[in-house]
Amino acid sequence: MQEFNSLFDMMEAFPTEQHAIDHLREIRWGKDDVNAHCPHCGSTKVYHFSDNKNHKCGDCRKRFSIKVGTIFEDSKIQLRKWFMAIWLITSHKKGIASTTLAKDIKVTQKTAWFMLHRLRHASQTKSFNAPFDGDVEVDEAYIGGKAINMHKHQIKARKQYEKAAVVGVIKRNGELRAKHIPITNKINLHGMVHEHVSTDARLITDSSHMYKGLNGEYNHEVINHHKGEYVRDDIHTNSIESVWALLKRQISGTHHWVSKKHLQAYVNEMTWRFNRRDHEEGQRVNSLLGNVQGRLTYMELTA
Ligand SMILES: [Zn+2]
Numbered sequence: 419m420q421e422f423n424s425l426f427d428m429m430e431a432f433p434t435e436q437h438a439i440d441h442l443r444e445i446r447w448g449k450d451d452v453n454a455h456c457p458h459c460g461s462t463k464v465y466h467f468s469d470n471k472n473h474k475c476g477d478c479r480k481r482f483s484i485k486v487g488t489i490f491e492d493s494k495i496q497l498r499k500w501f502m503a504i505w506l507i508t509s510h511k512k513g514i515a516s517t518t519l520a521k522d523i524k525v526t527q528k529t530a531w532f533m534l535h536r537l538r539h540a541s542q543t544k545s546f547n548a549p550f551d552g553d554v555e556v557d558e559a560y561i562g563g564k565a566i567n568m569h570k571h572q573i574k575a576r577k578q579y580e581k582a583a584v585v586g587v588i589k590r591n592g593e594l595r596a597k598h599i600p601i602t603n604k605i606n607l608h609g610m611v612h613e614h615v616s617t618d619a620r621l622i623t624d625s626s627h628m629y630k631g632l633n634g635e636y637n638h639e640v641i642n643h644h645k646g647e648y649v650r651d652d653i654h655t656n657s658i659e660s661v662w663a664l665l666k667r668q669i670s671g672t673h674h675w676v677s678k679k680h681l682q683a684y685v686n687e688m689t690w691r692f693n694r695r696d697h698e699e700g701q702r703v704n705s706l707l708g709n710v711q712g713r714l715t716y717m718e719l720t721a
Pocket residue numbers: 456457458459460461475476477478479480
């Protein structure tokens with residue numbers, strides 16, 4: 419597997435389009451094509467053309483390239499430009515605006531916008547694993563208005579309903595899961611807790627009434643922000659609060675504003691980067707490249 423640890427190294431590693439194609443092929447199919455399969459029928463009987471770009475299925479007889487069935491399918495943009503875009507979106511903590519990407523890789527702003535949305539699509543977690551144990555913090559944040567992510571302690575209750583809510587669950591020093599929910603209420607918040615927090619965990623939330631009633635099933639510790647309490651021994655929600663600060667910087671600092679419709683995509687992007695915060699830059703690029711299966715059409719995105 420080709421390794422690289424700067425944008426410059428990466429472009430040196432892939433001096434031609436064929437190098438980029440070969441790299442994507444190795445990521446998707448493994449070394450020596452051990453996992454080669456047809457994107458149409460799943461058959462593993464795959465023939466390779468000598469041009470190193472086209473393949474043919476021995477069962478359904480269809481011809482395809484390594485891009486078929488991925489976010490790169492139908493894209494006329496060179497893979498090398500896609501790789502640069504992946505570098506930029508995965509290495510910049512606040513993400514990258516489509517206007518900046520457009521200039522950096524020389525595509526139109528509309529193309530850059532679409533590319534970034536396809537990359538956000540690739541960054542979504544396709545399946546969740548086991549619920550978290552250990553110390554788990556759960557909290558919600560409100561995004562919207564003047565593109566500012568306001569925490570519930572900072573805004574008046576009546577305004578909450580005009581904002582888009584995101585609920586986050588984080589295993590302390592570990593993984594984050596976050597989801598845009600249409601309404602913040604007990605049902606939605608408890609649902610998120612039940613889905614992602616093991617009953618063996620120590621659940622930590624603030625004193626919002628919406629988290630009431632979980633102490634029957636969980637070891638539930640509450641920190642009362644309204645009484646000015648932020649840390650009691652090791653009981654706090656600082657990990658999830660720092661996630662909201664990061665999301666705020668990404669949305670208000672880089673994108674200025676995002677619609678409710680696309681909010682989950684931005685949350686996915688931030689979550690994906692956050693969960694790979696200890697990886698090397700090059701590792702993050704390869705990790706996203708390993709997740710590109712699944713298409714996202716312009717129609718789907720703008721519908
Ligand atoms: Zn096939």
